[in-house]
Amino acid sequence: MKKTSFDIHAPGNAHHDHHDHVHDHDHDEHAPVNEHDNGPPNDYEIMSRAMQELLEEKGYIKPGQIAKRMEEFDEQFPFRGAQVVARAWVDPAFKARLLADGRAACLELGTILEAERLIAVENTPDVHNVIVCTLCSCYPRSLLGMPPSWYKSRNYRSRVVFEPRAVLKEFGTALAEDVTIRVHDSNADMRYLVIPMRPHGTEGWSEEKLSQILSRDTLVGVTVPSITNH
Amino acid sequence: MTNSPLKNKGPQDIGGDPAGPIDTTDHGMTHWQRQANAFRSVTTMNKIVITDELRRAAEELGSQYGQMQYFEITTSAIKTVLLEKKLFTEEELQQKMIQIRARFNVPDESLSPLKKTPLK
C-alpha cells in the first residue's frame, strides 16, 4: 500500500507498514476503521476539517494556526525531552532542580511547557519508573510530542498498572527481581518524565550525543537507554 | 471487567482490566490524524474548549468508545462540545462537510485531500 509522503512515523519504524503486522484486535488504535489517507476519507476526517474551517471563518482560530501547530508537533516537541534529560545527566545541579520542579527547570532551557505541569522521576539502581494514563492518554506533549500508538492502546493502559514487569518484558526490558517498580498513573493535572540511568561507557559524551540514546520510550520508562546500538 | 451501570465505571476507566499483549511498535500518524491532533490542541490553546469537557464528551460515547480509533474519539468529542457551546449548528457542520467531501474527488488519490485544500 502506498503511503503518503507526509505521514509521520516513529524513529526507527520509518518503513513499517501496518499491513505486514498481525493486529491485536483489542487495540483501540486499530479498530476496524479507515485510518489511512488513501482511499475514501472517513467521516471523522471530513468532520475535523469542516470544524477547522468553520472556526476559522468565524474567527475563533487564526488562519495558519493549525499548520503551525502541526509543525511544532512534528519538529519541536518530540526532541525537547531528550535535551532536558541529557542536560540533567551532565549537570547534577540542574538534575536536582528538574526533580524539585520540572516546569521551572525546563524554562531554564527555554522550554515553555505551555499548560503542562511536569514531575520528573529518576531511575536508580533500586527503583524503576514507568508512566501511564489509564483514563485517557495524558502525556507531556510539548516535551515528548504525540504519545506513541501503544501508549494510547487499551492493552497498555489496562495492564501496566497491575503487571508492570510483564509489560516491560514485552518491550524487551528485563529488570532485576530486587528493583522496585514505581508506576505513575498520570490521571489528573501533572505530567511525567522519567530520567533514566546514564549507561556506563558514556563518560565524556556531549549532551548532543547523549540525547541520541534517550529515545522517547526510555523517557516514558518502558525501555532503558543502551549504547550497544550506537 | 463488566461495566455495570451501578458501578458508573466509564468506558475510559480501564486500569486493571484484563487485556492482551501490547503492540510495542509506534505506527506514527497519518496526515488527517496530525490535523485532528493540531485542531484539538488549538481549540484548547485558544480556550474555545477545555480538556475536561472533551474527556467527558469522549466518555459519554459509552460502548462506542471501545470500537473507535483514538482520533475518531477526540474528533467526536470536539464536535459534541462545540455544538453544546453553539459555536456552529448541526446544519452548518453538515453543509461544510458536504462541501469538503465534494472537493475530495478520488478514491485512488494517494495524497491526502487535505493537502489539496486551497490555502487561505
Place this chain on the structure above:
Amino acid sequence: MSPSPLRNSAYAPAPGHRFNIGDRVRVKTMNPPGHRRTPYYIRGKEGVVERICGAFPNPEELAYGFDGLPEKILYRVRFLQHQVWPAYQGAMKDIIEIEIYEHWLEPA
C-alpha cells in the same frame, strides 16, 4: 488567574490543605455518575500522601462547563501494589502513585 511566583512552577499554592506529606489516607469508595478523575481500581484503597501538587479548578466541574471553583487540592498518593491488587505477582515493595483530589480522600 492572578499572577503568582509559582506561575512557572509545576506546583500551585495549596491553601488550607487538609492532608500533609506522609499522612495515611484512604480513597473514598463511591461511584458517582459523571466525569471522574479517580480511577475505579483505586477507590477504597489506602496509601500515603507523596506530595501536594497544589489547588486546581475541579475537573469534575470543568467537564460540564462550570468554572471549577472553589479550587480543590490535588495530592499524589503512593500505594503498595500488593494492597491495590490482591493477586499482584510482583515484588512486595512495588508501588503505584496516583493524583487524587482532596474531596476523594479521607484519613486512614
